Amino acid sequence: MAKNSILPIRPAVADDAAGIQAIMAYYILETNCNWRYKVMDQNETRQWLAQHMVRDVHKVWVATDQEKIVAYGCLSDFRAPEAYQVCAEDSVYVLPDYKGLGIGNRLLEQLIKQAAEHGLKTLVAAINADNTSSVRFHERHGFVKSGLLRRVGFKYGQCLDLLLMTLDLQNSQPQAERDDA
Numbered sequence: 001m002a003k004n005s006i007l008p009i010r011p012a013v014a015d016d017a018a019g020i021q022a023i024m025a026y027y028i029l030e031t032n033c034n035w036r037y038k039v040m041d042q043n044e045t046r047q048w049l050a051q052h053m054v055r056d057v058h059k060v061w062v063a064t065d066q067e068k069i070v071a072y073g074c075l076s077d078f079r080a081p082e083a084y085q086v087c088a089e090d091s092v093y094v095l096p097d098y099k100g101l102g103i104g105n106r107l108l109e110q111l112i113k114q115a116a117e118h119g120l121k122t123l124v125a126a127i128n129a130d131n132t133s134s135v136r137f138h139e140r141h142g143f144v145k146s147g148l149l150r151r152v153g154f155k156y157g158q159c160l161d162l163l164l165m166t167l168d169l170q171n172s173q174p175q176a177e178r179d180d181a
C-alpha cells in the first residue's frame with residue numbers, strides 16, 4: 001500500500017463484524033496493545049457492534065481497502081456510572097500492513113469530531129504505557145498524559161502499566177495545528 005494512498009473511512013454496518021473481529025483477534029493474540037486474553041467469537045462481535053450502533057456517539061468507523069476492513073475506531077463508555085457520560089474512551093486499531101498511512105489520524109479525527117458534536121467534554125485514551133507509537137499518536141491529536149497506573153495489568157507473563165491520556169474537547173488544539181502556527 002503506497003504511503004499516499006487514501007483509503008475511505010465510513011460508519012460500520014452489521015456485516016463488518018467479521019472484519020472487525022479479525023483486527024481485534026490480531027491485537028488480542030499477538031500484542032499487549034489490547035488487554036483482553038480471549039477473542040470474541042463472531043456472534044459476540046456482532047453483539048458488540050450492534051450495541052455500539054445503538055448510540056450515535058459510539059458509532060464505529062472502519063477503513064476499507066477494496067472490501068477488506070483494514071482498521072476500525074470507536075468511542076466507548078470510559079466507566080459505567082452516569083457521571084462519566086461527559087467523557088468516552090477511544091479505540092483505534094489499524095492492521096499492521098496499513099500502519100503509517102494516515103488511517104489512524106483520520107479515524108481519530110472523526111472520533112474527536114463525533115465526541116464534540118455530542119457535547120462530550122473529555123476523551124480518554126487508556127494505553128499500555130510501553131506502546132509509544134500510540135502515545136505519540138494521541139499526543140499528535142492534543143491528548144496529554146494524565147496519570148500512570150503501575151502494574152494494573154498482566155499479559156503474556158509481564159506486568160503492564162496503564163497510561164491514561166485525556167483530550168479536553170473544549171480547550172485543546174491538536175499538536176499538528178500548533179506545529180503549523
Ligand SMILES: CC(C)(COP(=O)(O)OP(=O)(O)OC[C@H]1O[C@@H](n2cnc3c(N)ncnc32)[C@H](O)[C@@H]1OP(=O)(O)O)[C@@H](O)C(=O)NCCC(=O)NCCS
Pocket residue numbers: 027033090091092093094095098099100101102103104105106125127131132133134136137138140
Ligand atoms: C497507533 C495507531 C492507531 C496509529 O495509526 P496509523 O494509521 O498507523 O497512524 P498514522 O499513519 O495516521 O499516523 C498518526 C500519528 O501517529 C504517530 N505514530 C504512528 N505510528 C508511530 C510509530 N510507529 N512511532 C511513533 N509515532 C507513530 C505519529 O505521530 C503520526 O503522526 P504524523 O501523522 O504527524 O506522522 C496504529 O499504529 C495502531 O493500530 N497501533 C496498534 C494498536 C494501538 O495501539 N491502538 C491504540 C490503542 S487505542
